[in-house]
Structures are given as structure tokens and as C-alpha cells.
Amino acid sequence: MMVWREWLLWHRQSGAGLTHMFVLLAAILLPFGLGPNLPLLRSLAPGLMWVIVLLAVFLSLEHMFQPDAEDGSLDELRAMGGSYEAVALAKACGHWLAVLAPLAVSVPLAALLLNMEMAALGWLLAEFLCASPALSFLGSIGAALTLRVKRGGLLLGLIMTPFYLPLLIFALGGFGQATSLLVLSGFSLAALLLAPIVAAAGLRAAQQ
Amino acid sequence: MMAQGFAAALEALGLPLSGAARFAPFALEASDMGLARGGKTLAHSLSFGLRNGEALAILGDNGAGKSSLLRLMGGLLAAPRGALVAQGAPACHYVGHRPGLTAALSLDEHMRFWAARTLPRTERQRLAALVQLEGLERRRTDQFSEGQRRRIVLLRLLLVPRAVWLLDEPFGALDEAGKALWQEAVAAHRARGGAVALAGAQSLIAPTRRLALGAAAQKAEG
Numbered sequence: 001m002m003v004w005r006e007w008l009l010w011h012r013q014s015g016a017g018l019t020h021m022f023v024l025l026a027a028i029l030l031p032f033g034l035g036p037n038l039p040l041l042r043s044l045a046p047g048l049m050w051v052i053v054l055l056a057v058f059l060s061l062e063h064m065f066q067p068d069a070e071d072g073s074l075d076e077l078r079a080m081g082g083s084y085e086a087v088a089l090a091k092a093c094g095h096w097l098a099v100l101a102p103l104a105v106s107v108p109l110a111a112l113l114l115n116m117e118m119a120a121l122g123w124l125l126a127e128f129l130c131a132s133p134a135l136s137f138l139g140s141i142g143a144a145l146t147l148r149v150k151r152g153g154l155l156l157g158l159i160m161t162p163f164y165l166p167l168l169i170f171a172l173g174g175f176g177q178a179t180s181l182l183v184l185s186g187f188s189l190a191a192l193l194l195a196p197i198v199a200a201a202g203l204r205a206a207q208q
Numbered sequence: 209m210m211a212q213g214f215a216a217a218l219e220a221l222g223l224p225l226s227g228a229a230r231f232a233p234f235a236l237e238a239s240d241m242g243l244a245r246g247g248k249t250l251a252h253s254l255s256f257g258l259r260n261g262e263a264l265a266i267l268g269d270n271g272a273g274k275s276s277l278l279r280l281m282g283g284l285l286a287a288p289r290g291a292l293v294a295q296g297a298p299a300c301h302y303v304g305h306r307p308g309l310t311a312a313l314s315l316d317e318h319m320r321f322w323a324a325r326t327l328p329r330t331e332r333q334r335l336a337a338l339v340q341l342e343g344l345e346r347r348r349t350d351q352f353s354e355g356q357r358r359r360i361v362l363l364r365l366l367l368v369p370r371a372v373w374l375l376d377e378p379f380g381a382l383d384e385a386g387k388a389l390w391q392e393a394v395a396a397h398r399a400r401g402g403a404v405a406l407a408g409a410q411s412l413i414a415p416t417r418r419l420a421l422g423a424a425a426q427k428a429e430g
Contacts, residue, residue: 004321009312071311072307075284207285208246
């Protein structure tokens, strides 16, 4: 039930749309910024795509808890869900479904704009899918910890960097090999289990 | 007339608030409990109790800690000293200044979310009619007036049966009809064994006991 609500909210309050726009906009601008050097684009494409995706997801994180905390819905969500952990879990799942899953459409489009070759595109998608739960769940930690912080965007960036860097390194280091998929899936699994607990602590502190 | 209309409407809708089913016995007890928020101590030693059918009126000036006390009772705030002991594990509805209405969702969607079961269209229309908002189900909550939103919050209390209602100045923007509606609902809730803790406008319900915070408490003591 909560996840249904999350789906509606992400689509109405501009959070999900913005993420797609960012990805496409970046993919349109980069070829112009880097010059009409097709081989260059092709070799840089995986790294560029990953950075674009990470930044796009980062932009959406602010909207995960903030609106509900402001209008008092967070209290009611906790009452209905029974615990902050349940709320954090539902929020992360909702984010994954509403923001990340649809990126499976815009990411290939963007990759094509960057002249990525088809085989690499397949790998990129596979890596993205394996890592996407990690992106949502680790993001929920950052979003929850910066909930009542003024200028929380700055702190959010600081928190997300040590999460994002390993993901990026493993994704690109093993690009094209199965090991990267395994590692990313491992990250996702760990995030799925641990993030709700950490995010719940952040929510609890914010609501005091 | 209003009472009969309201009760009949609740019966017709089969809402938890109607009918003979009563809340299980519970007791909230606080003895020598402190109250603090944001590092600031609001009260040193509070003692009170709340049981089925009772109504607690919380008095105090702005900033005395009425909202904080209600949040504490709802489990949203921790007590710095002592504790609130809840026997019978009653569930609470907390209705604060920002009552948890999501601007981007419509009245319809709120009802479906709260009901947590399939609500047929006719039932939704009757619920909206109950709070005098019929025909407006499709409208987003940010397009309602403040008084109308207060009536929407009442629907949440009616749809989700929880024993304790913690109301933080709920009558603010309501007109007479709206206030009467809330009074009916509170009376019906208490008749079923529920309890209410209310800050502000206690003349509208009949409190069984009063608790004063801040300067009001000091005035009372001497």
C-alpha cells in the first residue's frame, strides 16, 4: 500500500521525471562538450554513463523523505507501518520502482547518444540492474540522515560519495566481466538488509 | 438531529467507529515523567493517566509543550526521564498542526490509502458526503481550504480504528458545522471505549481530567 502511494507521489511531484531529463540532457550535451570525436565518446561512454546515472539518482534523493516530513505524513506512515524501519524499506522500494526501474529505458537511449557500442550497452544495463537496489537503498540512508539538516544537499553529497565511489570503481574496473555483476549484486544485497536500519535511525532522530 | 444523522451514516458505511465493537481495555500511565524537545526541558515531572472512554485536556500557553506532550504520547518523542507505560498496547492517532495530508494526492487516494482495503466507489462517495465533501473526491488535497482539510483528517480517524486520539488544536480553521462533526466523532469514539487527549478548545468535548503545562501549571500550584 505504501509503495503504491510512493509510486503516485514520485510521478506527481516531479522527482522521477527530473531524473530522466537529467540523464537525457547530459547525454545530449556531452557530445557537444567533448567535441565530435566519435571514438573518444565510445571509449569514455561507460564511465560517463555511470557518472550521469549516479548524479541523476543523487538529485532525486532529496525528495524521498522531505515532503512527507514537512506535511506530517511521515508520522502517519510510521503509525501505519509500525516502525521507522518499515517506512524506510517502503520508501527505498518505492524509489527503486518509480525512479530507477524506468531508467532502464532512458539509460540505453542516453548510451546510444554517446555512441556506445551494443555489447557494451548490454553490460551497462546488466550492471545498472544489479546495482540499482544499492543506489536506492544507500540513497535512503543519505536522505534520512540529512532530513532536518539545513542546506542538507551539501551533507548529502558528502554522505553519498563514499557509497558511490566503490560502486563506480567496481562497475568500471570490471566492465565487461561477470565479476563486476557479482560485486554489484553483493552491494545491493547488503544495502537491502542494512540500509533500512540505518535510515530508520536517521528518521527517528529527525522526528524528535 | 446531527447526532442521529452522523451515527446513522456511520452505521450505513459499516465504519469501525459504529457498531457494538469496543476497544480492548487499555491504560496509559505516566508518573514522574519529564518532557523535553530540542534539548529544552518543558516539564520536570508529569503524572497522569488515560483510560478507555476518558478525555484528557492539556492546557498551556503557546510553547508550553502541549504538542510535545501529545507527540510523546504517540510514541514520536522520547521522554528524557521516566516513561509512559502503556498497558494493552493501544494504537494512537496523532493529529498535529500538519496533519499528514499529502498535497499531491486526492481525497479519493487518501481514503484508499487509509482504508488499506478495496473501497468501492459508492463507499468512497458516502464517506466524502459524511464530511460534507461529496463530489470533491478527485480533487487534490492542496486545493481544499484549511477547514475542508481538517474534515478530511477526520476521515482518517474514522477509517483506521485506533484506541487513542491525540488531537493538537484540531478545531482551528473549522466552521460551526465542522466543529459539530468533530464533536460527534469524539463522542462516538469515547462511547466505544476510545480515549482522547486534546490540546486547545476543551469546551467542545467534556474532559474527564485536565493537565496544565508551563506557566499555567505554575499558576495552578501557587
